[in-house]
Amino acid sequence: MDNFDDIVKNIKTCTKCHLAKTRTNAVPGEGDKQTEIIFIGEAPGRNEDIQAKPFVGQAGKILDNLLREIGLDRKKVYITNIVKCRPPENRDPQPEEINTCIPHLFKQIAAIKPKVICTLGRFAFAEIMERKVFISSEHGRPFKTEHGNRIGEGINVFPLYHPAATLHQPNLMSALKEDFAKLQKFLTSPPPEEKEVPKVKENPLASVYNKKQTKDQIEKKDKQLGLF
Numbered sequence: 205m206d207n208f209d210d211i212v213k214n215i216k217t218c219t220k221c222h223l224a225k226t227r228t229n230a231v232p233g234e235g236d237k238q239t240e241i242i243f244i245g246e247a248p249g250r251n252e253d254i255q256a257k258p259f260v261g262q263a264g265k266i267l268d269n270l271l272r273e274i275g276l277d278r279k280k281v282y283i284t285n286i287v288k289c290r291p292p293e294n295r296d297p298q299p300e301e302i303n304t305c306i307p308h309l310f311k312q313i314a315a316i317k318p319k320v321i322c323t324l325g326r327f328a329f330a331e332i333m334e335r336k337v338f339i340s341s342e343h344g345r346p347f348k349t350e351h352g353n354r355i356g357e358g359i360n361v362f363p364l365y366h367p368a369a370t371l372h373q374p375n376l377m378s379a380l381k382e383d384f385a386k387l388q389k390f391l392t393s394p395p396p397e398e399k400e401v402p403k404v405k406e407n408p409l410a411s412v413y414n415k416k417q418t419k420d421q422i423e424k425k426d427k428q429l430g431l432f
């Protein structure tokens with residue numbers, strides 16, 4: 205398996221598709237490579253292209269707030285995109301660009317081995333699930349990748365609306381907040397088989413939460429924020 209730092213270095217210097225000619229910077233991703241949660245968007249935008257960081261514009265601020273409200277920090281998750289270089293004028297990535305670029309993402313996923321992949325927007329959800337998706341009816345609940353999926357079978361995928369969608373449709377913000385609350389419950393619920401085990405086990409995803417915060421403290425804070 206590729207070393208994670210080598211994967212990042214290869215993305216930064218990649219010229220495999222013509223987006224290399226128009227980008228300012230390739231944007232490999234940012235966060236904790238030891239994490240168990242990856243957030244995946246579509247492609248870098250203007251701010252991301254300039255700063256070489258994912259989700260740093262208005263959508264990034266929304267994502268940061270949503271993470272904070274469920275007790276997560278962007279430093280404790282990994283945030284990236286399906287395509288690593290900005291398509292001109294923020295157009296949709298084209299199929300040949302996706303097909304050329306997505307092996308970088310597969311290597312990142314294989315190196316991190318996340319317990320859950322959170323897709324941001326319909327585009328990322330469809331690419332990860334490798335099927336037609338219906339984000340308006342499928343958002344906010346977990347799915348598993350199917351047999352033959354390029355990233356492996358049985359990987360948890362949790363589809364969310366893209367934070368940028370709320371800039372154009374403010375009414376989606378309440379749905380996005382509810383979905384993040386559901387994500388928090390999903391992350392803090394033990395797997396079904398563990399319910400049969402009398403001995404209490406530490407939740408495998410507990411490490412991504414601030415160690416100073418107990419689950420009760422996080423839930424109390426969320427109630428104060430009006431998420432529940």
Ligand code: SF4
Pocket residue numbers: 215218219220221222223224230287288289301304305308
């Ligand atoms: S979009 Fe992906 S494949 Fe194309 S140049 Fe950038 S990193 Fe390489």
